[in-house]
Amino acid sequence: MKLRFLGIDEGLQRLHLIDTATPDFIWTLDLKDYPLARDLQRLDDERVLVGYDHGFFELEWRTGRVLADCRQWRDVTAVHRRADGSTLVTGMNLDGRNGVNVLTLDAQGQLLHAAFREGDYVRLMRVTPQGTYLLCTNDHIKETTPELVELRRFSAPGFEHAWKAERLADGKTIVSAGYGAFMAVFDKEGGLAHRFGAAGELPQAVAPFFYASHEFLADGQLLVANWQGHGPDNGRKGAQLLQFDRDGRLVDSWSAPQRISSLQGLLLLQ
Template identity: 70%
Template sequence: MKIEHRFLAIDEGRQQLSLVDTGKEGVLWTRDLAAYPLARDMQRLDSGRVLIGYDRGFFELEIATGTVAAVCERWVDVTAVCRRPDGNTLVTGFNLDGTGGINVLTLDRELKLIHTARRDGDYVRLMRTTPQGTYLLCMNDHILEATPELVELRRYAEPGFEHAWKAERRADGGTLVSAGYGAFMAIFDDEGRCIQRFGAQDKVPGAVAPFFYASFEQLPDGRLLVANWQGHGPDNGSKGRQLLEFSADGRLQGSWSAEDRFSSLQGILVV
């Protein structure tokens, strides 16, 4: 079934960022990300701007035009960024403080470093905050829920997690996770028990070809959009359906691909 959404798309395979309308308008603009390698994370700031994290830091971007408005470039191996309501920015990554562990740095409105949190580890991908003030960090084969000092509170793990990419707290208190190479979505209850898996290869048509479930977007009506990344390099667009839409109860409702324009969708942000 055809799906209609307007979203920002990070095509990791071609290292490009695009504004896409899957309905009538198609691809509205595309910009090269060579100057901003390994862009992975996106956050809506307001009606016109987004925050985008990449290997060396982050930048702000105007949605309508793709124009870069501001850049903060200080590190190597940044994997996630988050602008808080108070104007502070959280920067997550590996070895950002030079001590060889996982860090979440806090920058104030002037981008001055005001806090460093650290824990042992050598892998982290996206990080999200929760309404409870905790952090959800993707640590390869599990999701770590931690305090702002990175003290462990709970782990969410399920067989098949490999490079688990994103975790986000749901409105009902559960936690939604994309399993990376596991190529399924998982929902955990507030005790850390997996209560549902969906989107796996045996639950969707063969043309979908689940390979790596990366970023996802929870829509207000409960539907879910998932980026089905297909591999490194510029020529993966025909290997599977690139954007998947699931119903609130985990049934595949539709999908979208544009193999002539995209290779491997990794980051998505509905705008």
């Protein structure tokens, strides 16, 4: 596996720029000042947006230098920068109403709009090409309007703390199942079309535990972060990064157990 990517080690609270072809990481950022970083978005050739519990920061990804920091909340779980420069901030109780929020900030960081719906859990949020939102809400995915009105939901047996959902170009939706430790693909109508990556399909040494962030390679193959638990000393429990082909077969894996405890966030930089 020859890749360059940003990886969030949740277990040790560190962010790394990793080139798997080299024995040492290019740089490491201690996340003690940016707790519970979960979300990553590439903005341009120089910058990456990183979401963390209190807000988000912009990072010069080649050097690891923090360029700007916006911290205003608690329980932020996802961030997304739009093409017009506005930022969507997703999390719990961000506006004081004790539910799920998606806030819209203008390019200067001022609040433009606060969308709210009742709920007690949310992880990553993604915007679809249709302009709807995909919200991971534990055992199912809600597809909503920008006002968080539910349009439909996606669920599969075994979803627990489902982490990330993404709408694909062909209209299907792919989901990482969290503690279910499998990937699920839903058809255009929302029916479960395909599951792959579960424990019984993989070598025992892979040890699927919690499927978190995922990223597609240019050829359509899929990378999945196989998180292994909170805290230190999880790196030898299983393979940390998995690569599946277009049919869902495991073709490669990568780990750095002496340097990473538990890989959760993933952003490919090819």
